[in-house]
Amino acid sequence: MxxxxxxxxxxxxxxxxxxxxxxxxxxxxxxxxxxxxxxxxxxxxxxxxxxxxxxxxxxxxxxxxxLPNSVPLSLWQTVLLPGVSVNKNQHPIAWTQAHGIELPSRKSALAFYTIPQLAELIKTKKISSVQLTQFYIDRIKKYGDTLQCLISLTESIALEQAKQADEEIAHGNYRGILHGIPYGLKDLFAVKGTKTTWGAAPYKEQVIEEDAFVYQQLRQAGAVLVAKFTLGALAMGDYWYGGRTKNPWNLALGSSGSSAGSASATVAGLVPFAIGTETWGSIVSPSTACGALGLRPTFGRVSRTGAMALSYSLDKIGPICRNAEDAAIVFNAIRGTDGLDLSATEAAFNYSNQLNIKKLKIGYAKNYFDKLKDSTANEWKVIQVLQQAGATIVPVVFPEKEFYPFQMMDIIIGAECAAQFDELTRFNVDDELTMQRKGDWPNQFRTARFIPAVEYINAQRHRYLLMQQVNYLFKDFDVIISPSLFSGNQLAITNLTGHPVVSVPNGFDKKTNKPTSISFLGNLFDEATILALAKLYQDVTPWDKMHPELFK
Known part of the structure; x- marks a missing residue:
């Protein structure tokens, strides 16, 4: 730097x-x-x-x-189109109570406890936050190099925060279900006293003396920061300046990206949960590859203050966990705005773990499902499982040609990302980035210099029409089910429109034995419904309870 x-x-x-x-x-x-x-x-x-x-x-x-990376645009993206209403009437949330939880006879099994289970152990003083934090620190030290998922072990910060949590709980000041629970951050969030490397060689010694909004929210909830995890350089892929983050199910494979370390570490039980970001697949893709549950919230649900900006009109922050209720707990803690990110919107999150699936209006994206070569693919099995649970699921065409007649995402993300890192290109600092292939940022930033301002603006106008069309499609549905990846332009479309999605593990590929996932798409600001449906699905399937053998 x-x-x-x-x-x-x-x-x-x-x-x-x-x-x-x-x-x-x-x-x-x-x-x-x-x-x-x-x-x-x-x-x-x-x-x-x-x-x-x-x-x-x-x-x-x-x-x-x-221009520092932190300087925003004067034009702020919003999902609040005419006719979009925001419910701000928040109801109390009753989280699952994990009564009678005991410490496991095999200590390593503790790594895969849910947040409610860990919280119950702390509340009943069967384990202290310091002990739990040290347990996860030891696992990170043992497996971090194997997975190449770690940038900074924040051991001193973690033990100080854990000690404070124990003292507060001992004095009756219990902040809630995350109090004393360890976690990790994708290393594009600034935390005072730590390096914030963005996964890129030019910034590997960078220190930003600021606390990101999401870190402040988790600090307020009493959670304990134990690590900052890898991301592909400048939030692309799983290659960073120290190597390639590994997939915990198969160390010969990468974990995908760009929330590479967050997904890999969570699935391997190095933390109960971690925070990721998505611009165009960076939560959904590594969650799918590693077998995590990833929530990409509605655009603007979480203030991005203190986070590296890649694309101001597309960047989103969300939790990567192993199950749906854990994701709901974490999302509830981090959602909101500090008034500094003018794209962020306050809205209620009325999650319930009791879902009447018979009342849900559920569709499945038939045109995407029809592209699946195997009629017994895991995606089709999800439909069957939900139908057996009482759901009525109807086919719906997720219109591509009508909604998405050209690759507007390439224009929009190209121009915005190149602008954020203009000086890397202009001063040839991009030569220091690890990956220099055609599809990597150095070439993409150069290519974007040939996008005219007029074409970028008109692409955003087409995007406005897209947002209206997708909102209209969702008026008849609570949830639309779609394959997560490689089925068409759903990932680009919903990132452009800002609609929320939860990517849920749904098994393993029969040929490669790699994890697979399904995506539940929701209405704007309705993360509660897609997470509740994800919980119901996980309650009747085993996939969130299966863990990589090497890390058990």
């Missing part, structure tokens, strides 16, 4: 004293016009040429002013 800042300062020093002498020529405009799908006459180019040259001067002046 120090070298990166030095390069910026040298560039500013040089460009302040010396203006660039090369001018844009007529042939340059002719070539650029082809890239942007434009056709100008010779006379039109002669007329506009001096204005383009003047604009270049403005760009050069703008480039001399450093």
């Amino acid at each position: 120090a070298k990166y800042v030095l390069w910026i300062n040298l560039f500013l020093l040089v460009t302040t004293g010396f203006a660039q002498t090369s001018k844009i020529q007529k042939k340059d405009v002719e070539g650029a016009a082809k890239i942007f799908d434009l056709n100008f006459t010779s006379n039109e180019i002669d007329t506009l040429l001096s204005d383009v040259q003047d604009n270049l001067t403005i760009y050069q002046e703008q480039h001399r002013v450093h």
Whole structure:
């Protein structure tokens, strides 16, 4: 990071004293016009040429002013379209009570207890928060290198927070079900006194003296931060500056990304839960690959203050857990806004672990299911299980051509991500990033420089229509079930519209023995329903109770 800042300062020093002498020529405009799908006459180019040259001067002046990653746009994305209502009437939530829980005879089994079970052990003083925290710290030390999932072990912070939790509980000040429970953060959240590396070599010594909103929320709930986990460099994939995060079911495979470490560590029982983020699949994909349950909430449900910005109109924060009620507990703690992220919205979360499935209006995305080659695929089995539990499930076409006539996500995410890391490209610091393939950020950031502002703006206008269309589709459903990955553009569409999804483990692939998952899509701000349905599904299936043999 120090070298990166030095390069910026040298560039500013040089460009302040010396203006660039090369001018844009007529042939340059002719070539650029082809890239942007434009056709100008010779006379039109002669007329506009001096204005383009003047604009270049403005760009050069703008480039001399450093923009930290934390500076947001003045235009804020929102899911609050006309007709979208927000319920702010919060009811008390009755979490599952795990009465009579005892410490296991085989200590390692404690790693896979649910949050209610761990909370009961702490409340009944069968284990202290310090003891539980030390247990998970020991597991991280034992398995962190094996999984390549760890960036920072926050041992001193954790033990201090655990000691405080024990003291508060001893004095009758019980904050709630997360009090004294250890967890981990994806290492793009700032925490004072820790490195925040973003998984990328240029930032591996970066320290941001700020506490992210999500960390503050969990701190207020009494949870204990034990680690900051890996992410693919700058939130892409599972390759980071220290290697590749491993899949706990098969160490020869990666854990997918970009919430790579959060998913891998949670499934391996290194923490009860971890926090991830998603821009275009970064919770759903590693949760699917590793067999975790991942909740990508409605866009704007959790303030992103203190989190690395990748794409201001797409970034979302959510929990990665092993079961649905754990995810509901964590989400309830982190949701909300501090008034600093103007895309964030306060809304009620009225979760109940008692669901009358017969009253739910459930559809399944028939056009995506029909793409599955195997009629006995795990996705179809989910439909059967829910029908046996009393659900009525009807086919629905999730319209692709009508809703999503072109890959607007490529334009939107490309322009926004490249803007956030403009200086990496401009000063060639992107050469320090570990991965340099065609699909990796260095090339993607360069490619995005050829997206015209007009095309980006018009893509956002098409996105507005998409948001309206998907909202209209959901008016007849509480839940729409879809394959999680590789079935079409559902993942891109719902990330663009901001609709919530919970990715739920639903078995293993018969050929590869890799975990598979199903996605429950919900209405805006209705995480409660999809999580309740996920809990019901997990109550009648064994997948959340199966754990990788190496880490038992």
